[in-house]
Amino acid sequence: MSTDHRLSPEHEELRRTVEAFAHDVVAPKIGEFWEQHEFPYEIIREMGRMGLFGLPFPEEYGGMGGDYFTLCLAIEELARVDSSVAVTLEAGVSLGAMPIFRYGTEEQKRRWLPGLCSGESLGAFGLTEPGGGSDAGATRTTARLDEATGEWVINGTKCFITNSGTDITALITVTAVTGRKPDGSPEISTIIVPSGTPGLTVAAPYSKVGWNASDTRELSFSDCRVPADHLLGEKGRGYAQFLQILDEGRIAISAMATGLAQGCVDESVAYAKTREAFGRPIGANQAIQFKIADMEMRAHMARVAWRDAASRLVRGEPFKKEASIAKLYSSEVAVTNAREATQVHGGYGFMNEYPVARMWRDSKILEIGEGTSEVQRMLIARDLGLAG
Template structure:
């Protein structure tokens, strides 16, 4: 693996780093404290083409790859995770299912507006009683042959980008029947925003990611045309497993950005803050803590880039994605804790970025598959699942 970025990738990284520093950093703290979605920032991200990065130009995208998306997410999260997760969910969960599994008509209808940032897409997977057991889906979709419509009933929770003023669609997983062996047949269906019967709850009161949109959804006899089926009927479970595998690389890049942001802020503070007549960075205890933080962020970066390189090359990447997501999310939590400690009492004050980083870090060990699920996936990839039936 060549760890050097191409000139094109490096230019993209620099451009987004400058955007994050000059446009996002000065204002995002106020959005965060007001729990307000940053529409103007999202609009500027759309103008930069960030929502269309990994999609083909024929559908309004930039013709880039998943490495480019990861670089952007890392640089955004280095300053703020609310903005980064808005992009990550909009691309990986909102537009990617349409790109991978949609018909030509569905792609033509949705992708240009998703790629431009004119609208956001959401992915309705998690349910109140489901959590990590995504196969326990209870939401149903019944085919009404008289009207040629799907009739959807059920609920989803923790859905990012599902209730903004620019949300355009929600892809919903639902039980559409029973397989020959008696299991649930799960399919994915596109539900346009504003469809009658779709109820979008008020935003959650969250610990972190306070400038992003996260809501619960209810479906009461929601009717959409049969053509809104995304991909093959009964393949919804397999489809969202692929979406999650790719999304874990994106979350790993985001977590790496948060971890590096903790290093950035702590280095600056260690040089400026004086105690006992000298900068606290002169103390070996602070130096060692920062060295460990940099080591973890660097290793996390190598992990997500390695997983992305395998994805871009068309190689199997499930284990590498799980490794990257597990390590980088735990690195984000560790670095946020250490950054807060370095800042002392100021680290507990919301005016400092590390307080925001600390609040944002923990969800990274939960969303897109918990740390426990990542360890399970890695163990399976090592062949240990075969031992369950051994005697």
Template sequence: MSKDHTLSDEHEELRRTVEEFAHDVVAPKIGDFYERHEFPYEIVREMGRMGLFGLPFPEEYGGMGGDYLALCLALEELARVDSSVAITLEAGISLGAMPVFRFGTEEQKRAWLPKLCAGEMLGAFGLTEPGAGSDAGGTRTTAVREGDEWVINGTKCFITNSGTDITGLVTVTAVTGRTDDGRPQISSIIVPSGTPGFTVAPAYSKVGWNASDTRELSFADVRVPAANLLGEEGRGYAQFLRILDEGRIAIAALSTGLAQGCVDESVKYAKERRAFGRPIGDNQALQFKIADMEMRAYMARVGWRDAAFRLLRGERFKKEAAMAKLYSSTIAVDNAREATQVHGGYGFMNEYPVARMWRDSKILEIGEGTSEVQRMLIARELGLTG
């Protein structure tokens, strides 16, 4: 594996293919979906036909036989145009299908992965609760074993891809017991959509990501087979920490895409918009602003690719993933703010992509680990505790 972050011919071909798809298919349509707060089933189906939902999974389960770098390259290119579509793919793979692939039994993999890889079905990741966000260890949802079934009670919130017409499962973290010193033992359990007692609330009214699906879930005496346990009982929290470590690289790539998209739109507008008889891009103050935006996007790309290459080489990557996620999400917000400024009044109009990017950027500093959590992780990796 190369250590200079050079893309293979296959990776570069994939990147170009997704770039073309984003500009030719997503860009002309997504604005209308976004304004209507409507899930873009047509676009998602096309992504499934392209094999994007199966990118990092083996062919034996219906995947494309690629890797996590391939996924991240696709996410960056999609997010250059729209983050709702990008987060639908990221959550569908990293949070929906990946837990099944990483920790599922062979039977579970063969039951769920083919449709998830084809994009015919979406999976969701039920971790966050109203009283347990960053403190995932504070989970209150419970699962009690009764014979050959788990009985689940509790609530999850802010769950992506959980209420679409093609959502097939939610993997739920729940307390299944206590250690000798009283600490909760958390396990992961697959809950198929439509299971009695499993209620999906109406979609949230959100600031951004308006063409993606995000909902609250409730479980009232939900019964699923004991065989739906994902991985080892009591290891659910540790399992999801691994999933989140990888997911941070994906969110960093997505954030980088949004930051680069802000550059793309600003350069285009600066060349077209005229004031005082010349393009506004002739003004050095504006040139410097856009140059700084490009620099930030470039450095964010270097960061997430370094973390991704470490993951592929089997090296430790927790610190690098946290740094990449922290930096890229921060500069995504910075670039979105500056792109709006470059566009002036038009940057405040939803018909311009930068308005959508501005609205979409803030959640990147919150989702899959807040900026504060990333700093905690980095400090711990440096040996600082307490």
């Protein structure tokens, strides 16, 4: 099996294009959005016009005809500058649009994917519940089919749902218990709920530690009704579907964590070259040099990890363990690099006007979202045959 992860000319061209966009368009504006907890609609629209939301989807649905590796390249470059913009793309594609592409009917794909691929609309993935957390199988949200009206009737609550309440959110894909299996365990299915559906209440945005320019909310469903044909995939297969979606999404989160880790290196190198203490740049001190060298080493190895997992996915090979390794390693690397970059910047690293302050606050959630570090260790151990 090849382990050569050098970029093709097409991939390198995309990477450079997104890198330039991140530095020329995102970097000058995002600090103000982040400080004011505002969603950067114009930046997201420009990303849509670039085709970033359609990267891994076929052209027949409005996509760019790329693959998951291509998407992750774009996510990493955005995260080198800002994680709020990066997670909006990551969640909009891997959690919002990908379930419809993977499991939707032809009619569902043609109805929803063009808008999602263009960035004119966003999708959200309603999985996590207030009492569930990592135990996604303990879903309490229910959906029953009203035979008289031919509608699903949904009741329950979801929390921490990204992209669920923006002005351009088009749909939320919701996991819900739709019955019981012969052994008494819950039968979980996935249902598409369009934004604005009566019975769906979208709460105010959370007050968060980081990702302040992204949209994250709680959702509640009270006799929320959608047509029967809004079932996504096979009834009772929702649990298996979202496990696959999360496996893929962990690679994208790893790419985002790698971008943040590399962004910490970028900012630290630039600061160390210009900040003087005791008559010379602090970058001339070996203590600072070694600190930044270790940061670069960690970012490099995180990149190797996600590219390996993404390459396996694209080739159709097993990738579950490699995705968990990449997600676990890169998220912890991002937290470490953010802490070290703040130390390199000294007191200025504690000021929000410096990007490393945002990176420090943005990094921690990477060890939690789409599977905590503890869950990743559990999955890796299970793959090694160490059953619990």
